[in-house]
Amino acid sequence: MNPAVSSGARARLDASVKAYDVRGIVGEALTDDVVEALGAAFADEVGAAGGRIVVGHDMRDSSPGFAAAFSRGATARGADVVAIGLCSTDETYFASGSLDAPAAMFTASHNPAAYNGIKFSRAGAQGISLETGLAAIRDRAGDYLDAGGVPPVASPGTVRELDVLADYAAHLRSLVDLAGIRPLKVVVDAGNGMGGLTVPAVLGDAAGLPSLPLEIVPLYFELDGTFPNHEANPLDPANLVDLQRAVVEHGADLGLAFDGDADRCFVVDERGEAVDPSAVAAIVALREIARVRALGEEQPTVIHNLITSRFVPEAVEAAGGIAVRTRVGHSLIKDRMAETGAVFGGEHSAHYYFRDFWSADNGMLAAMHLLAEFGSQQAPLSELAARFTPYALSGEINSTVEDVPAAYARIVEAFTGRADFDELDGLTVTGITAEDAPFWWFNVRPSNTEPLLRLNVEGEDAATMAAIRDEVLGLIRA
Known part of the structure; x- marks a missing residue:
């Protein structure tokens, strides 16, 4: 390989590897050769030769091709790839946990259409950050790029396809019972992201599960990585406007908005007003504390990052739990969940983590808990949320x-x-x-x-x- 080409590829690699994931502009920072090298380096880092790696991807135009390039690199180094195709990020966590296999998810989450990226997990949906392996993956991939390509091992791996959507949906249904709630009308804005696939499966009957007492009003369920309606970033208030309007127009009980890879969920009440993620965290925390205390766990631990409302630790401690304050950061929170055995973790950015989901984050599961709590009483969501937003x-x-x-x-x-x-x-x-x-x-x-x-x-x-x-x-x- 021309040294100038190799140097350019390593520079693209260095630019795309962030603190907790890989993220960059397609065709600039992220190209097929960089992604293939990352696939090989990931297989090496997690010791996957002779074992399995899960690979999934979102609906961005570049995602299938990048998933294929990554798989070429991983199989060249001896890993057997389980290709789960179109999925949400929390579906890859489900596959990683249930199969006890490392996983890679191709998504740029809430970033605009020009971007793509990779979220990595070790077996059991454990996070990977720069400090816990991502830097080594970056450096090894750089070495492969400098060497002109990925050297295959004597026994390369294989690729097989596996659809995990139905099992994922059934697993979430097993964690939260929604069958007995009062009938609710729910507007869901998928933002043309992966919520358009997962919501009908989990909250509807698309995966063959029994119908729930939910009337889902869909907004932008068509999978489209160009995001023709608005960016799939509900953290920006501008991207909630359509949902807020639709909730009021349809006389709905609430609205849910998912980001592009559907691992975060934002909530609006019946008036179309946003419910603070700290309130959602407190509601879910109390449900999880009550559940495990009923099973004999005396003082369950709940993780909250330092940006969440003061009310979250107050509510946790009043309910007999232990509140642990942490820094902000996806992989860091997952590590602290594992270290402390926490039953639940909440961040101000609407990431919610569950011990019963391999300590990984799952916006759909948080939404289900909210629906269960809200649907078990008669007050409007604005009134319920106000009780959890005193400050x-x-x-x-x-x-x-x-x-x-x-x-x-x-x-x-x-x-x-x-x-x-x-x-x-x-x-x-x-x-x-x-x-x-x-x-x-x-x-x-x-x-x-x-x-x-x-x-x-x-x-x-x-x-x-x-x-x-x-x-x-x-x-x-x-």
Whole structure:
């Protein structure tokens, strides 16, 4: 191989490997040769020669071709590929867990159509980050690119196809019983992503399961990786507008929005107003705590990242659980779930993790828990959610900041003497307030990939939150 070509391929590889996954623009950072090298390197890293690797993909135009290239690399190194085809990311976790095999999912999640990527798992749906194997995969793939290709082993592996959708749907149904809830009308926005495949199977009868007392009103269920209606990123309020409108127009009880690979689920109430992911986390946490305590587990552990509402640990501890605060991050949360034996984990970004799902995240399973809780009582969702949202949250606010240390210094100077500081993840500042004064806290974290500072603020009431939010934004943007 021409050294200049090899150098360019390694540069593309380095640009696409992130902290927890692979992500890049198709045809630039991600090309077939890079993906094939990653397939070989992944097989080597997880010791898959003579064993199995699960490979799945989303509906993006480039995903089938990349899955095939990855499989070529993996089989060249002796791995037998179980190709599960079109699937959601949590379907690959199901396959990884139920087959006890490493897995690779081709998706760029909520990113625009020009992107693609890979989410890796070790056997049993265990996460892989830069610190736990992804850096080694990147470096080994780079060596293959430098050498001009992947050297095959003496006994290359094979590829066989396996459809896991029906088994996945049946497994989720076994974890949450929805048969006895009151009838609900639910608008679901799949955003032309993989929810268009999984929702009819899990919440409907497309996988041959019994019908549930749910009337599903579908929005954008057609699988289309060009995202012709809106980006499949429900974290951006602009992408919830169609769902909010449809819930009100149809007189629905609630709405659900899935991201592109359908591993995250966002909720809106009957008025079309967004339900904070922290409220969903608290609702699901209490259900899981109650379930396992009834089975004899005295103090179940629940993981929450440091951006979730203060109400989450308060509710967990009031219910007899142990709340464990962690940094933000998909693979990190999965590792902490395994370390602590936590029954559930919740993040502010609408990732929800379940011990009974190999400690992996599953937005569909979180939605089912919410439907079960909501459908077991008569109050509207706005009323139920309000009970789990007693405090005021700002949501995540991004600011372009070229000099992050200088912004930190301004914040520390301004709040010294009236707040405590910790650096578990970014900078968390917690107000020192009188006993009868409203509490507040905020966190600022730099982006891993852009010159941004991310701000999250919570206050005991809206006025307190707004005052702190505006003060901190003034310091960040000074």
